[in-house]
Amino acid sequence: MRIGMIAGEASGDTLGEGLIRAIRRLCPEATFEGIGGPKMLAEGFTSFAPMERLSVMGFVEPLARLPELLRIKKNLETRFLASPPDVFVGIDSPAFNLRVEQVLHDANIPTVHYVSPSVWAYDQKRIHKIAKATDLVLALFPFETPFYDQHKVPVRFVGHPLADAIPMDGGGVDEQHLARAALGVAEIGRYLALMPGSRRNEIARLGPVFIETAQRVRAQNPELQFLIPCANHERFVQVTELLEQAGAWEGFHVFDGKSHQAMRAADIVLLASGTATLEAMLLKRPMLVAYSLSPLTYALASRMLKVPYVSLPNLLAGERLVAEFLQYDVTVENLSAEIERLLHDTQAHDALLARFSQIHEQIRCAADTQAAKAVLEVGGMRAGA
Numbered sequence: 052m053r054i055g056m057i058a059g060e061a062s063g064d065t066l067g068e069g070l071i072r073a074i075r076r077l078c079p080e081a082t083f084e085g086i087g088g089p090k091m092l093a094e095g096f097t098s099f100a101p102m103e104r105l106s107v108m109g110f111v112e113p114l115a116r117l118p119e120l121l122r123i124k125k126n127l128e129t130r131f132l133a134s135p136p137d138v139f140v141g142i143d144s145p146a147f148n149l150r151v152e153q154v155l156h157d158a159n160i161p162t163v164h165y166v167s168p169s170v171w172a173y174d175q176k177r178i179h180k181i182a183k184a185t186d187l188v189l190a191l192f193p194f195e196t197p198f199y200d201q202h203k204v205p206v207r208f209v210g211h212p213l214a215d216a217i218p219m220d221g222g223g224v225d226e227q228h229l230a231r232a233a234l235g236v237a238e239i240g241r242y243l244a245l246m247p248g249s250r251r252n253e254i255a256r257l258g259p260v261f262i263e264t265a266q267r268v269r270a271q272n273p274e275l276q277f278l279i280p281c282a283n284h285e286r287f288v289q290v291t292e293l294l295e296q297a298g299a300w301e302g303f304h305v306f307d308g309k310s311h312q313a314m315r316a317a318d319i320v321l322l323a324s325g326t327a328t329l330e331a332m333l334l335k336r337p338m339l340v341a342y343s344l345s346p347l348t349y350a351l352a353s354r355m356l357k358v359p360y361v362s363l364p365n366l367l368a369g370e371r372l373v374a375e376f377l378q379y380d381v382t383v384e385n386l387s388a389e390i391e392r393l394l395h396d397t398q399a400h401d402a403l404l405a406r407f408s409q410i411h412e413q414i415r416c417a418a419d420t421q422a423a424k425a426v427l428e429v430g431g432m433r434a435g436a
Contacts, residue, residue, distance in 0.1 A: 056086075070426070083097065244313045276303075314334060319338065
């Protein structure tokens with residue numbers, strides 16, 4: 052069986068890696084091609100273009116890359132139409148993948164979209180495009196499926212692979228101490244992880260206020276240490292420059308990579324909204340979430356948003372479990388006040404971790420295997436029709 056796949060982000064590469072492994076367990080002769088990252092390549096995936104060329108975000112930013120994205124899209128469609136795969140899987144990156152899926156679906160090639168687009172959150176009319184482009188949507192979270200059911204679009208909740216990988220206790224104190232040892236910091240102490248994002252623009256917007264917040268909180272809690280993992284060397288240099296500009300060195304530890312270890316080592320996490328909030332929840336780490344966009348992108352996004360929360364813990368809970376600060380509310384005053392509360396309110400801390408555990412159970416469903424079975428069913432369904 053030949054399976055086409057496109058992953059456009061690091062998170063999609065991780066999902067693709069797990070999906071390939073699970074499909075191979077069920078169908079050892081399967082082959083995989085399209086666009087993928089290093090984790091998928093390590094599984095024998097054939098990539099026709101570098102995955103990072105698809106890594107764009109927002110409403111405005113992709114416009115500068117449009118000609119290149121269109122060329123990549125056309126080349127992929129030409130390949131797949133000339134030699135149709137048994138099934139095609141678009142992994143997240145809906146702005147790109149749904150367009151490819153539409154072309155292939157029109158040519159009677161089975162298509163699966165893995166990771167529900169946030170159609171339930173904004174621009175709900177997109178559900179009609181999804182219906183025309185895919186045979187099945189694989190949803191990572193249970194709150195996503197009712198909207199598809201309402202519009203009679205085939206959907207299957209498969210759970211999240213991260214919930215399967217992380218133990219229910221988040222690894223406990225032993226795992227925390229091991230992470231601190233791996234980072235080369237003292238095993239005993241209180242640590243706050245600062246994670247302002249993985250992209251240059253995210254760090255430019257959130258990095259300075261995160262650093263200033265840390266300085267203010269440390270003035271009241273001098274024992275507190277700060278861990279700042281960086282996605283790559285370029286972001287490491289960027290964060291280092293921000294610390295130099297702020298004159299902030301005492302108590303700060305900066306790492307090239309090691310985001311997972313930093314989160315595991317921390318007692319509290321201050322982070323940008325995104326998938327990292329899910330990992331923090333599964334690790335049972337109290338957190339506060341912040342995000343800031345370019346003014347134009349924020350103006351567009353805020354008008355389209357149809358849900359009251361943006362962070363995954365709150366969306367999964369259906370209530371405000373963790374504090375969210377967006378755009379103009381991302382201030383040193385707001386962030387430092389919430390960190391102080393998390394540091395000292397032990398009763399709220401225990402209640403929060405109990406709710407995190409309940410949600411963890413709900414999304415721990417052997418996601419890779421569930422997704423693999425669904426992909427093979429769709430491919431076999433159309434191939435045998």
